[in-house]
Amino acid sequence: MTRSRKARESDIDEIALALPRTTKVPGWGGLPSYQVSKKFFVGYRSPRPDALDAETGERLTDVLVFRVPDEGDKRALVQGDGPWFTTDHFNGYNAVLLRLAHLGQLTRDELAEVIEDAWRSQAPKTVVRRWEDERLS
Incomplete structure (x- = not known):
């Protein structure tokens, strides 16, 4: 089985826009920023005092936010061995963060899975069902 290549920034656009009802x-x-039916599911966030570069102390300018289905998914990603993290600002909010500088630690397939889950968490259920049915046929 061939492993997926490393994820690239252009993959975010390609994966997100391939999903039904997605707008950039x-x-x-x-x-x-990407929305499904006017609901945010992935995009960049503004630099904030809760996400600082460990070496310089400066606010991170390359942080992406990905919605997740629930707290369990959030915990699994953040506590796993991947590049995902969160901050106190996101306590109680179903989302994980990723620095663009660390995107290459993911494969394209891993990135696609997280983006698709983010989309599913925000898309209308009927749209999700139709999309999943089409993938199975």
């Missing part, structure tokens, strides 16, 4: 809208700083 300008988010923080004009960087892309």
